[in-house]
Amino acid sequence: MIELQHLEKRFGESLAVQDLNLIFPDGELTALLGPSGCGKTTTLRMINRLIEPSGGRVLLDGQDTRALKPEALRRGIGYVIQQVGLFPHLNVAQNVATVPDLLGRDRRATAARVDELLDLVGLDPDTFRHKRPGELSGGQAQRVGVARALAADPPVLLMDEPFGALDPLARDRLQDAFRDIQRRLRKTVVMVTHDIDEALRLGDRVALMNAGRLEQFGTPDDLIHRPVSDFVRQFLGEDAALRQLAGQPVGQFMAPLHGPGGTEPGGTASPLPPVAVEETLNARSALGVLLREGTDRLTVTRGGQPVGTVGWQDLRASGTERP
Numbered sequence: 001m002i003e004l005q006h007l008e009k010r011f012g013e014s015l016a017v018q019d020l021n022l023i024f025p026d027g028e029l030t031a032l033l034g035p036s037g038c039g040k041t042t043t044l045r046m047i048n049r050l051i052e053p054s055g056g057r058v059l060l061d062g063q064d065t066r067a068l069k070p071e072a073l074r075r076g077i078g079y080v081i082q083q084v085g086l087f088p089h090l091n092v093a094q095n096v097a098t099v100p101d102l103l104g105r106d107r108r109a110t111a112a113r114v115d116e117l118l119d120l121v122g123l124d125p126d127t128f129r130h131k132r133p134g135e136l137s138g139g140q141a142q143r144v145g146v147a148r149a150l151a152a153d154p155p156v157l158l159m160d161e162p163f164g165a166l167d168p169l170a171r172d173r174l175q176d177a178f179r180d181i182q183r184r185l186r187k188t189v190v191m192v193t194h195d196i197d198e199a200l201r202l203g204d205r206v207a208l209m210n211a212g213r214l215e216q217f218g219t220p221d222d223l224i225h226r227p228v229s230d231f232v233r234q235f236l237g238e239d240a241a242l243r244q245l246a247g248q249p250v251g252q253f254m255a256p257l258h259g260p261g262g263t264e265p266g267g268t269a270s271p272l273p274p275v276a277v278e279e280t281l282n283a284r285s286a287l288g289v290l291l292r293e294g295t296d297r298l299t300v301t302r303g304g305q306p307v308g309t310v311g312w313q314d315l316r317a318s319g320t321e322r323p
């Protein structure tokens with residue numbers, strides 16, 4: 001658990017971060033969200049002491065980080081930045097193995113771990129192991145950056161706009177991949193972003209900052225449905241509920257079919273809606289399909305087989321409260 005207590009950073013006369021009190025729970029991803037210049041990056045970098053606080057303190061599992069050597073602290077915390085910072089003269093495997101090598105870990109075990117991690121981030125080890133960073137696309141380089149940050153198996157991962165430099169398609173893909181990784185590994189992640197969709201999509205919790213202060217800390221649902229101020233309401237915008245739909249697969253909202261033969265909910269043998277979408281499609285796109293097709297229900301499939309149906313009401317219900 002990472003705890004910020006009265007954390008403050010002063011640059012000359014100006015306060016970049018003031019009286020920040022926050023707890024980043026174990027195993028959760030917290031998005032640090034806010035407009036440009038509100039102090040997100042400064043906050044993140046005070047956690048691994050790339051920036052020294054002017055006041056207050058950071059506790060890592062109850063221990064004041066000032067008691068630790070910065071280098072030791074940083075070796076135990078993964079750090080992913082937008083400009084991936086891969087070493088150009090090392091190949092992909094060597095880049096991923098940087099920290100384990102530094103820690104003197106067994107070479108064979110590290111090589112196996114590198115392959116495992118490349119697989120995890122969706123890069124075929126045989127294809128990519130020996131490539132140089134210069135031979136990679138932006139999205140591939142970002143994936144290597146994520147693999148490298150995970151290589152030392154740090155319990156804590158700090159990410160600063162990790163997907164910011166990617167085109168929308170690559171960003172979507174990498175966000176999805178990262179969400180799956182995070183579901184499996186359950187790291188404590190603090191991720192800086194100014195992208196509202198990204199924060200709502202990936203964050204278990206969101207800390208919304210404004211001018212160096214914390215404006216609201218809560219789940220995406222809290223911020224959307226229980227904003228504490230006009231700033232929060234305005235920052236998230238009118239279509240916040242729609243944005244939240246974008247973060248979730250349509251399968252989550254469907255009414256499942258009863259029999260294996262495929263009957264509508266309620267047991268009647270009425271035919272399934274003719275337009276079908278896969279259960280993994282994001283709910284906002286499913287809403288788009290409903291609109292485009294001018295229909296009020298879709299069939300939801302898993303691997304092409306019907307498993308349920310979904311309509312306006314199901315998606316709208318999500319806009320209020322979910323269990």
Ligand SMILES: Nc1ncnc2c1ncn2[C@@H]1O[C@H](COP(=O)(O)OP(=O)(O)OP(=O)(O)O)[C@@H](O)[C@H]1O
Pocket residue numbers: 011015016034035036037038039040041042043194
């Ligand atoms: N080294 C520095 N010296 C002086 N001022 C700084 C320094 N670093 C940051 N600042 C100021 O502190 C404030 C917060 O900066 P920070 O980079 O944390 O914001 P941010 O929320 O991450 O912004 P962005 O989304 O644009 O990256 C800004 O007003 C910035 O100009």
